[in-house]
Amino acid sequence: ARAIELQNANKLDEAEVIFKEILVENPQDVPCLFSLGGIEHNRRNPEKAYEYFSRALALRPDYAPIWYNIGIVHQSLKNFDKALEAYDQALKIDPTYREVLQNKGGLLAEMRRHKDALLNYEELLKHDPNNTKALCNRGILLSEVKFLDLAIHTFERLVALDPEYEFAQGLLCFAKMHACQWGDLEAVKNKVIEGVRTNKKICQT
Numbered sequence: 001a002r003a004i005e006l007q008n009a010n011k012l013d014e015a016e017v018i019f020k021e022i023l024v025e026n027p028q029d030v031p032c033l034f035s036l037g038g039i040e041h042n043r044r045n046p047e048k049a050y051e052y053f054s055r056a057l058a059l060r061p062d063y064a065p066i067w068y069n070i071g072i073v074h075q076s077l078k079n080f081d082k083a084l085e086a087y088d089q090a091l092k093i094d095p096t097y098r099e100v101l102q103n104k105g106g107l108l109a110e111m112r113r114h115k116d117a118l119l120n121y122e123e124l125l126k127h128d129p130n131n132t133k134a135l136c137n138r139g140i141l142l143s144e145v146k147f148l149d150l151a152i153h154t155f156e157r158l159v160a161l162d163p164e165y166e167f168a169q170g171l172l173c174f175a176k177m178h179a180c181q182w183g184d185l186e187a188v189k190n191k192v193i194e195g196v197r198t199n200k201k202i203c204q205t
Helices: 002-008 012-025 030-042 046-059 064-076 080-093 098-110 114-127 132-144 148-161 168-178 185-197
Strands: none
Touching: 002 012, 002 030, 012 030, 030 046, 030 064, 046 064, 064 080, 064 098, 080 098, 098 114, 098 132, 114 132, 132 148, 132 168, 148 168
16 A cells, blocks of 8 residues: 555656565555556556556456557557557456546557547447547548538537537637638637637647
8 A cells, every 4th residue: 555655646666666575575566556557657668567467467368457558558659559559458358447448549649540439439439429539530530531510510519518628619610611612710720819818729720
């Protein structure tokens, strides 16, 4: 418990000492291996993190968070196919794992697999309809593939949930302009202009 407290307080060196002492007594302590993997990931040592997570996985292949973290490590190393495999393994164990669905969507978009990314965000939004990050990412992808009406609807949902969400008003305005939806465009543009004047993160350009 003390080691976890230290890790949560970002006192990684002190936590590491305790976790390693535990491993000397019990080399198969999965929570300890998992925590050491997390510490190395926070230190931006992905190879070392992978070593600890792999040892934990060999002991608990049915534990979705281990697969999730292995996916994160692979993604950080640009091993996209392996990252995707790890995320899929996590989702086989827990199909509603929101963090995995979120990361998988971002990974698929980075791989330029837009259709698969959109399907993934649809799955996430089934489980968590008000997930603002998923709505934002879905709207951006829809804009990129020129499904502008759907993008506008998605950004409108996002703004209704969180009017202050970073860049949401600007993304909505951009989509409306490109879709030639002039109805309330002036009002949307005014919100963007007001946000820029008050130094809010409302528009990326």
